[in-house]
Amino acid sequence: MSSIEFRKDLFADERDDTLKEIGKPTIRQDILGHVTGRSPYFDDHLFDGLLHMRCVRSPHHHARIRSIDTSAADRMPGVRRVIRPEDVPNNLNTLLSLINFGKDDEALLQGKKVAYVGEPVVAIIAETERQARDAVAVVRVDYEVLPHVLDVEEALEPNAPVVSETYPNNTFDYHDLYDHQKLRFGDVDKGFAEADHIVEGRYQMSPIEQAPTETCGAIAAPETNNRFVCYTSTQALFFSLGTTAKLLNMPSSQLHFIGGTVGGGFGGKVDSLHEPLAVLGSKLTGAPVKFTFDRAEEMQVGAPRGAERWFIKDGVMNDGRIVARQFTGFFDSGAYTRLSSYAIIKGTGHLPGPYSIPNVASNVYCVYTNRTPATAMRGFGITGVDFSIECHMDKVAETVRMNPIELRILNSYRDGDMKAHRRLAKNTALIECCQVAAGKAKWPISADAAAQSSLQGGGGDRAIIPETVTDQAGRIGERRRSKIPTAPGEGATSKGRVAAGSSVAPIVAVPPQRDDMVIDPSRTGHRKAGAGPAVPPVQATPQAPPRYTPPTPAAPVQTIPSYTPPPAAPVVQPSQPAPAVQPPAPEPYQPSEPFQKGIKRPGVSRFISGTRRR
Amino acid sequence: MTVHKGRGFACINYPIGMNLGGDPSQALVHSTPDGKFMVSLSAIDLGQGMKSVTRQIAAETLGVPVADVYVDTADSDTGPHDMGSFASRGTHRVGNAVIRAAAEARAAMMEAAAEELEVNPADLDTDGEGNIHVKGAPGRSITVADTAIAAQFKQGKTLSGRGIFLIPTSEVDADTGEMTPVSCFAHAAVVVDLEVDDETGEVTVSEVNSAYEVGRALNPKMVEQQLIGGAWMGISHALYETTEPYYPNRSHGPQDYNTYLMPGPGDVVPHHIAVLERPAEDAPFGGKGPGEMCANPLLPAVANAIYNAVGVRCDTLPITPEKVLRGIQANGGAQPREMF
Numbered sequence: 037m038s039s040i041e042f043r044k045d046l047f048a049d050e051r052d053d054t055l056k057e058i059g060k061p062t063i064r065q066d067i068l069g070h071v072t073g074r075s076p077y078f079d080d081h082l083f084d085g086l087l088h089m090r091c092v093r094s095p096h097h098h099a100r101i102r103s104i105d106t107s108a109a110d111r112m113p114g115v116r117r118v119i120r121p122e123d124v125p126n127n128l129n130t131l132l133s134l135i136n137f138g139k140d141d142e143a144l145l146q147g148k149k150v151a152y153v154g155e156p157v158v159a160i161i162a163e164t165e166r167q168a169r170d171a172v173a174v175v176r177v178d179y180e181v182l183p184h185v186l187d188v189e190e191a192l193e194p195n196a197p198v199v200s201e202t203y204p205n206n207t208f209d210y211h212d213l214y215d216h217q218k219l220r221f222g223d224v225d226k227g228f229a230e231a232d233h234i235v236e237g238r239y240q241m242s243p244i245e246q247a248p249t250e251t252c253g254a255i256a257a258p259e260t261n262n263r264f265v266c267y268t269s270t271q272a273l274f275f276s277l278g279t280t281a282k283l284l285n286m287p288s289s290q291l292h293f294i295g296g297t298v299g300g301g302f303g304g305k306v307d308s309l310h311e312p313l314a315v316l317g318s319k320l321t322g323a324p325v326k327f328t329f330d331r332a333e334e335m336q337v338g339a340p341r342g343a344e345r346w347f348i349k350d351g352v353m354n355d356g357r358i359v360a361r362q363f364t365g366f367f368d369s370g371a372y373t374r375l376s377s378y379a380i381i382k383g384t385g386h387l388p389g390p391y392s393i394p395n396v397a398s399n400v401y402c403v404y405t406n407r408t409p410a411t412a413m414r415g416f417g418i419t420g421v422d423f424s425i426e427c428h429m430d431k432v433a434e435t436v437r438m439n440p441i442e443l444r445i446l447n448s449y450r451d452g453d454m455k456a457h458r459r460l461a462k463n464t465a466l467i468e469c470c471q472v473a474a475g476k477a478k479w480p481i482s483a484d485a486a487a488q489s490s491l492q493g494g495g496g497d498r499a500i501i502p503e504t505v506t507d508q509a510g511r512i513g514e515r516r517r518s519k520i521p522t523a524p525g526e527g528a529t530s531k532g533r534v535a536a537g538s539s540v541a542p543i544v545a546v547p548p549q550r551d552d553m554v555i556d557p558s559r560t561g562h563r564k565a566g567a568g569p570a571v572p573p574v575q576a577t578p579q580a581p582p583r584y585t586p587p588t589p590a591a592p593v594q595t596i597p598s599y600t601p602p603p604a605a606p607v608v609q610p611s612q613p614a615p616a617v618q619p620p621a622p623e624p625y626q627p628s629e630p631f632q633k634g635i636k637r638p639g640v641s642r643f644i645s646g647t648r649r650r
Numbered sequence: 651m652t653v654h655k656g657r658g659f660a661c662i663n664y665p666i667g668m669n670l671g672g673d674p675s676q677a678l679v680h681s682t683p684d685g686k687f688m689v690s691l692s693a694i695d696l697g698q699g700m701k702s703v704t705r706q707i708a709a710e711t712l713g714v715p716v717a718d719v720y721v722d723t724a725d726s727d728t729g730p731h732d733m734g735s736f737a738s739r740g741t742h743r744v745g746n747a748v749i750r751a752a753a754e755a756r757a758a759m760m761e762a763a764a765e766e767l768e769v770n771p772a773d774l775d776t777d778g779e780g781n782i783h784v785k786g787a788p789g790r791s792i793t794v795a796d797t798a799i800a801a802q803f804k805q806g807k808t809l810s811g812r813g814i815f816l817i818p819t820s821e822v823d824a825d826t827g828e829m830t831p832v833s834c835f836a837h838a839a840v841v842v843d844l845e846v847d848d849e850t851g852e853v854t855v856s857e858v859n860s861a862y863e864v865g866r867a868l869n870p871k872m873v874e875q876q877l878i879g880g881a882w883m884g885i886s887h888a889l890y891e892t893t894e895p896y897y898p899n900r901s902h903g904p905q906d907y908n909t910y911l912m913p914g915p916g917d918v919v920p921h922h923i924a925v926l927e928r929p930a931e932d933a934p935f936g937g938k939g940p941g942e943m944c945a946n947p948l949l950p951a952v953a954n955a956i957y958n959a960v961g962v963r964c965d966t967l968p969i970t971p972e973k974v975l976r977g978i979q980a981n982g983g984a985q986p987r988e989m990f
Binding site: 245296335382414466548 | 657658659660661662663664665669670671672673692693694695696697699701702705706707709710711713715716720721723724725726727729731732733734735736737746749750751752753754757758778811812813814815816817818819820821822824825826827828829830831832833834835837838839840841843859860861862863865866867868869870871872874877878880883887891892893894895897898899900903904905906907910912918920921922923924925926927928929930931932935936937941942943945946947949950951953954957963965966967968987990
């Protein structure tokens with residue numbers, strides 16, 4: 037039997053635990069619907085004459101399409117429409133174009149060259165799912181099979197097959213400059229030279245399915261006024277809406293997306309593959325259209341958590357201090373980018389894990405291979421490298437013959453430490469987690485390790501940004517011409533140096549646009565930051581160098597603007613003759629028992645009809 | 651055949667919110683005519699409890715009972731823009747937007763109540779049970795319901811609020827990787843106890859002890875559900891799951907739950923959790939997102955425990971019985987490791 041305890045004794049002086057609703061085990065407002073099977077998911081929306089869509093999919097890892105013959109499918113019973121690649125109005129997109137990151141590289145329906153098994157080529161809409169499947173089976177696609185590449189390091193070879201013509205080097209272009217994302221902090225070579233031990237490792241994640249109970253899907257139907265409603269399982273309503281508007285070249289105002297109750301996501305429902313095709317099908321047929329993955333598609337065509345390969349090299353002193361850490365990482369993006377390019381930025385910002393290491397370097401590659409494109413999954417960009425780092429920490433502990441928990445506490449980051457991405461650590465709690473977990477498991481740690489604290493011992497020298505060695509190896513296209521090493525700094529013709537202390541101002545949240553939008557600081561649950569209007573925000577890291585200013589919460593509202601009654605004088609229109617006597621103002625309507633009729637269910641507004649939320 | 655016991659440790663931190671920033675979320679709050687509050691969002695509830703957490707945040711900020719708040723979400727015609735439920739951003743980003751919207755609605759509510767009570771709004775407070783009273787004089791009060799009626803039918807005012815939360819896009823330096831990746835970090839440490847059968851290579855996890863630091867447990871029951879379920883997923887990743895068992899070879903890909911292996915409900919191991927709460931300064935009531943990070947430390951902790959049990963370092967996931975057995979054979983038998 038499992039158990040849970042809340043260690044309210046820890047960090048108690050930073051919390052106000054007198055909140056009224058926060059911290060209560062409030063039951064979900066929709067739980068009764070969930071446990072009685074009444075909550076409507078996208079697939080519970082029924083339409084008369086609902087049509088069903090299935091896709092013709094590539095059987096090859098990599099093949100050029102010579103021709104597509106759908107004439108037999110057109111004649112199949114129940115088939116209402118065959119959608120070919122040229123029917124998609126704007127048939128090229130990349131998901132992160134919504135935040136201007138990366139180039140459009142993926143077609144909704146592929147008409148030129150398929151780059152993974154399962155890539156959709158043609159969509160068929162029929163009156164039943166069975167009819168749609170039967171019609172899919174008679175579409176003839178003439179493929180010219182091409183050589184393919186499935187391994188991330190082989191894909192970086194100069195003569196490797198080109199997976200995507202948008203990225204002819206099989207790597208995402210970072211900053212229009214390099215074929216990977218760099219992280220440089222200090223000088224790892226100097227750290228390795230000083231170290232008593234070098235510990236190296238190679239770690240490999242394999243692709244993992246998000247495995248939701250409800251497979252990805254959408255139902256679209258024409259609404260009046262040339263609009264389309266789309267019920268969807270998406271994890272990101274406006275992401276899917278924006279992607280649909282772009283691919284279909286439609287104003288977003290024509291799209292009405294409804295979702296919000298999802299049968300498991302875990303990251304696999306961000307890709308917005310179904311909404312655009314369902315809406316397009318609905319537009320082309322004038323009828324409601326459903327498009328979903330079946331289970332096999334969900335597992336093999338739906339994007340998984342991508343595989344990652346990590347190489348770690350540590351320089352370690354005899355006492356367990358890690359003085360240099362170097363990463364070389366490869367994200368297997370599959371045939372298209374989806375979100376892997378972004379995960380690499382996230383993973384890079386996470387390095388070298390929750391530890392203060394004075395010299396860190398990393399090269400991470402977003403590599404295209406001829407497999408199902410990867411996408412987000414719980415822990416995206418972090419799970420794989422955390423597996424690598426924490427297995428590696430145990431190797432380091434064994435090398436220096438040290439208790440693995442004490443090794444982590446020794447190297448742990450603390451408040452005020454400089455992180456490798458050049459921002460100060462704050463609000464840290466790794467040491468306390470190590471101590472509590474060790475205590476619960478009765479795994480003994482030394483008195484010294486047990487006495488450490490995230491609040492103490494950080495900052496000072498540990499807050500300094502060191503002089504940093506840089507290099508310009510791995511420019512876009514360079515690897516295509518000749519084989520060059522992938523590890524940081526290797527293969528560089530010259531090294532540069534960035535002066536110690538170099539950093540730019542951190543990005544902080546935009547403050548509330550109006551004072552009324554600021555919560556009273558005494559009601560935020562923070563004891564330090566919000567003790568009262570007169571108290572300035574407490575510096576979380578007193579040891580930090582003075583140029584660091586933690587992002588202050590928006591200025592607390594010290595006084596609410598004084599109350600002024602509304603103007604009493606009536607506005608007189610000069611063009612109209614003012615009546616000599618103002619008629620007495622009618623008594624405002626003030627019901628004694630207003631709006632008491634209606635449904636009275638807990639948590640449901642009485643003004644909502646019983647049917648709307650059925 | 652011998653069953654070897656092993657113990658492994660791992661600890662992690664986890665970045666909360668979309669890494670590059672530039673991911674706004676909006677919220678609208680308005681009062682119904684009798685003083686209930688509707689929160690309009692476009693956030694998605696994946697089962698993680700988005701609707702519950704935003705409802706509690708709205709109620710706390712407004713100063714009204716949670717039963718008087720309803721969250722209506724994910725209709726693009728009525729809910730304002732939100733980037734989506736991913737990257738552990740929901741509680742942090744949407745929660746902050748809801749605080750701002752609810753704070754503005756509260757300010758309007760207090761002004762309307764002040765007009766009814768003929769006092770300065772700054773002198774008023776809520777009791778969290780549906781009443782607004784003069785500070786220090788609980789007898790001089792008006793219900794939230796009467797306030798809403800007065801505001802809408804007498805004063806002609808709305809009790810409503812708008813909120814948006816945005817961390818602007820962070821540039822990333824091409825040469826050093828300098829960036830402002832996230833706003834706060836959650837933390838975790840776990841100890842996994844397991845057994846390895848050196849004849850079959852089978853691994854059985856027997857117990858997990860953990861500490862998770864989540865900023866603030868906004869809803870302790872939902873935190874518990876996330877942590878237990880997430881840790882189960884981490885064990886499942888470590889030992890069972892993959893869509894490509896012979897990666898990078900694409901053959902033998904599972905197509906259903908008969909071949910895509912996961913532990914069943916009966917395999918949920920006893921998990922003893924301690925929750926730590928160190929509130930993050932820019933997070934709603936200090937709460938960080940526990941949802942994603944809770945799986946992560948289990949993967950390496952399982953791998954480390956297997957090494958401790960039989961001396962096989964499996965650096966390639968998932969750690970199937972085949973890999974363990976091949977490792978044991980390559981080492982010439984199980985080699986339990988010394989615990990320092």
